[in-house]
Amino acid sequence: MAPKYNNSNKPFTCSISTFFLSISFLFAIFLSLFLLSSNQSSKSTLLSSCLISTSTPDSIKVYVSDLPRSLNYGLLEKYWLLSHDSRLGSEVDNQIRSTNSWNNNKIKNIPMYPESPLIKQYSAEYWIMGDLATPQELRTTSFAKRVSAPEEADVIFVPFFATISAELQLGVAKGVFRKKVGNEDYSRQREVLDFVKGTEAWKRSNGRDHVFVVTDPVAMSHVREEIASSILLVVDFGGWYRVDSKAANGNTSDHMIQHTQVSLLKDVIVPYTHLLPRFDISQNQKRKTLLYFKGAKHRHRGGLIREKLWDLLIDESKVIMEEGFPNATGKDQSIKGMRNSEFCLHPAGDTPTSCRLFDAIQSLCIPVIVSDNIELPFEGTIDYTKFSVFVAVSEALQPNRLVNRLKSYTNLQKDEFRQNMARVQSFFEYDNGYPGGVGPVPVNGAVNFIWRKVHEKLPVIKEAVVRARRKPPNVVVPQRCHCT
Numbered sequence: 001m002a003p004k005y006n007n008s009n010k011p012f013t014c015s016i017s018t019f020f021l022s023i024s025f026l027f028a029i030f031l032s033l034f035l036l037s038s039n040q041s042s043k044s045t046l047l048s049s050c051l052i053s054t055s056t057p058d059s060i061k062v063y064v065s066d067l068p069r070s071l072n073y074g075l076l077e078k079y080w081l082l083s084h085d086s087r088l089g090s091e092v093d094n095q096i097r098s099t100n101s102w103n104n105n106k107i108k109n110i111p112m113y114p115e116s117p118l119i120k121q122y123s124a125e126y127w128i129m130g131d132l133a134t135p136q137e138l139r140t141t142s143f144a145k146r147v148s149a150p151e152e153a154d155v156i157f158v159p160f161f162a163t164i165s166a167e168l169q170l171g172v173a174k175g176v177f178r179k180k181v182g183n184e185d186y187s188r189q190r191e192v193l194d195f196v197k198g199t200e201a202w203k204r205s206n207g208r209d210h211v212f213v214v215t216d217p218v219a220m221s222h223v224r225e226e227i228a229s230s231i232l233l234v235v236d237f238g239g240w241y242r243v244d245s246k247a248a249n250g251n252t253s254d255h256m257i258q259h260t261q262v263s264l265l266k267d268v269i270v271p272y273t274h275l276l277p278r279f280d281i282s283q284n285q286k287r288k289t290l291l292y293f294k295g296a297k298h299r300h301r302g303g304l305i306r307e308k309l310w311d312l313l314i315d316e317s318k319v320i321m322e323e324g325f326p327n328a329t330g331k332d333q334s335i336k337g338m339r340n341s342e343f344c345l346h347p348a349g350d351t352p353t354s355c356r357l358f359d360a361i362q363s364l365c366i367p368v369i370v371s372d373n374i375e376l377p378f379e380g381t382i383d384y385t386k387f388s389v390f391v392a393v394s395e396a397l398q399p400n401r402l403v404n405r406l407k408s409y410t411n412l413q414k415d416e417f418r419q420n421m422a423r424v425q426s427f428f429e430y431d432n433g434y435p436g437g438v439g440p441v442p443v444n445g446a447v448n449f450i451w452r453k454v455h456e457k458l459p460v461i462k463e464a465v466v467r468a469r470r471k472p473p474n475v476v477v478p479q480r481c482h483c484t
């Protein structure tokens with residue numbers, strides 16, 4: 001079913017053109033002045049872009065690099081043609097395989113993306129590609145405008161399904177994943193890089209204006225240095241810090257990470273694909289649980305705090321901590337848990353973020369983020385403090401602190417959080433309701449927001465390209481990104 005979308009090209013301008021909208025907007029402000037006490041921030045500041053500009057550009061020009069189909073949709077076919085996948089969470093895909101229903105989309109012959117939660121959460125590459133693969137006449141709502149020559153483009157999109165490539169290899173022969181020999185994922189990474197590096201477009205910019213989707217923390221792991229200058233669409237910087245600290249021979253600390261590959265100046269944080277269905281605010285009922293968390297108790301690295309939090313919270317009343325499974329039972333459990341709880345805990349896992357945060361937002365469960373170095377999508381446009389609670393790890397680990405803080409929120413405050421959250425639910429939605437994502441995208445959906453964010457980075461990237469071009473041949477400067 002296709003969700004409704006707004007036909008306006010400029011949804012974030014504060015100057016709303018029609019008279020009636022202006023009147024109702026004024027009325028809403030008037031009303032909110034009555035309803036909210038003056039020290040509570042008005043809802044109209046939720047989208048901080050409202051404060052920045054009323055003349056946002058309405059497009060970014062994108063050229064799609066000419067990679068063979070075998071490096072994107074062909075990989076999905078390969079995935080579905082596996083005879084069986086025995087990994088955790090794969091039973092749903094094995095079911096789809098057994099009925100051949102992955103291929104029932106005859107439009108442009110685009111196969112389904114895997115439903116296995118461990119892969120589906122990284123499906124950004126599929127939806128971004130679906131938008132670009134949509135016939136031009138249907139793309140009137142897309143922020144990305146396709147151009148037919150690289151010279152006309154602001155950026156070059158490299159349509160490699162890096163997540164599927166990595167997951168395919170993990171499914172077939174996990175043992176060689178870290179090696180190069182016998183690793184088809186590595187061969188594909190090589191093929192992509194050899195291809196793009198051979199183009200004039202790459203040579204002009206040294207890849208700085210090329211866009212790669214690298215959501216899975218293990219994707220493209222063999223060529224990270226080669227794409228370090230490019231625009232990377234990532235879910236967070238978790239996996240990349242480790243590359244940096246290794247490159248620095250361990251000579252790096254938590255306080256000073258030597259970014260050589262990722263930076264908020266050029267890269268874009270994209271949302272995980274949520275796995276739970278959207279819950280509409282009109283259905284909201286009294287929530288019986290104070291705080292809910294489902295997931296693994298034991299995690300490596302940053303996730304060590306999970307274990308400590310677990311022990312602190314497990315015996316609290318109105319707090320539910322449960323271990324989950326990546327299957328249908330686990331999904332039902334999460335839907336119920338998140339819709340019945342006021343707050344949902346989001347501690348760091350293997351990486352600072354997880355798709356749980358986006359499931360909480362779709363469930364209108366107020367996120368409690370205990371993950372000190374988290375990066376979030378679309379910041380600058382979305383103000384997360386208007387619907388989430390941020391707690392320092394050190395504070396959360398003090399007995400009773402977290403629960404007491406959550407209990408201190410009034411019903412009015414919680415309702416306001418939920419109403420604000422309802423306004424951004426669509427921002428994290430990749431699926432436009434069309435098979436393969438081929439069809440008009442919602443103006444306020446994730447795909448458009450990603451391209452808007454890329455557009456915001458353009459001045460810095462263009463400057464870097466010009467600076468690099470004036471350097472005489474054979475001048476080598478160390479690779480570095482600015483720290484932000």
Ligand SMILES: *[C@@H]1O[C@H](CO)[C@@H](O)[C@H](O)[C@H]1NC(C)=O
Nearest residue numbers: 248249250251252253256258
């Ligand atoms: C680590 O970096 C610091 C500051 O740059 C330097 O003084 C120190 O010698 C380095 N240590 C090692 C083991 O490389």
Ligand SMILES: *[C@@H]1O[C@H](CO)[C@@H](O)[C@H](O)[C@H]1NC(C)=O
Nearest residue numbers: 091324325326327328329330
């Ligand atoms: C999900 O996994 C758990 C643990 O392996 C199992 O007990 C449960 O029956 C599974 N549910 C489904 C629907 O497969």
